[in-house]
Amino acid sequence: MRKTGLLGLAAAALTAGLLLGAATGQAKEWRGWNIHVPDYPVSLGMDAFAEMIAERSDGRLTAKTYHSGVLGDQPDAIEQVRLGGIDFAVFNLGPMGQVVPATNVVSLPFIFKNLDHMHRVMDGPIGEELSAAMAEKGLVALAWYDSGARSFYNTKRPIETPDDVKGMKIRVMSNDLFVGMIEAMGGNATPMAFGEVYQSLKTGVVDGAENNWPSYESTNHFEVAGYYSNSEHLIIPECVCINKALWDSLSADDQALVRQAARESADLQRKLWAERAEASRDKVVAAGVKFNEIQDKAAFQAAMEPVHAAFLEKNPELKELVEKIKATD
Known part of the structure; x- marks a missing residue:
């Protein structure tokens, strides 16, 4: 009982210290x-x-x-x-x-x-x-x-069309939108912490991921996932x-x-x-990464229409905000 009481006092003191620091700002x-x-x-x-x-x-x-x-x-x-x-x-x-x-x-x-x-x-x-x-x-x-702009990279093949994602296990950030994005193309979305991706690619826990050039290069993901397809699906x-x-x-x-x-x-x-x-793009291409520019992004955009529709159905209050973004020159 005494130990529990002391731990409670210590926790309270820590919380008070954090609040005091926030309150003073200095x-x-x-x-x-x-x-x-x-x-x-x-x-x-x-x-x-x-x-x-x-x-x-x-x-x-x-x-x-x-x-x-x-x-x-x-x-x-x-x-x-x-x-x-x-x-x-x-x-x-x-x-x-x-x-x-x-x-x-x-x-x-x-x-x-x-x-x-x-x-x-x-x-x-x-x-x-x-x-x-x-x-x-x-x-x-x-x-x-x-x-930056996020694109797909994986261990198996170039991605040219949404169908190329079918059956792949793709790591995504923790957000239901990104899970829906992969599932809309027939892939299997796998949310996981960023720090776990390298080992997961290396061991086959996931087949691919999606990120920008500097992240792909700085984490050495290009060493274990040698196909990078420039979809630029997320900014x-x-x-x-x-x-x-x-x-x-x-x-x-x-x-x-x-x-x-x-x-x-x-x-x-x-x-x-x-x-x-x-610089990151130049480095990984020089290292032998198989890079492909996706020529027809319209197919990917079309595949995302159900994702947008489901999002707005669930969040109708955000429809105006989405329209404002699209209307911004």
């Missing part, structure tokens, strides 16, 4: 979560963000990013940022849909025409609308990072997010400082992303 060094390796464009953008807020606040605000997923996988990290156990992070909006349903609209296959279209959408009123929905769940989106932005309680504790001046630093870090990240995507 009582501790902010901890940042990141899934990627240290030299990745996202990682470099986050490090620049931390450096900018420290410099511009004369050291009142300090932050450190923990890279390579050392603070946990993304679903856990989202909850930790919401609760204040982690202060800030860059999250892909794919898995975010499980927490903030409105963000699922950017995970609809082929919702964006290209990267530039995504930037225009997310940097405007639609991005603000999504930010408001995230704030209701304890996350404040400060800026939007690139995560999903990432958010620089901060715990809402921590954000609310900041003065208006500090909020402006932090938001400006986040936006400047996004400008840097997007530039580095474009450079890295080209």
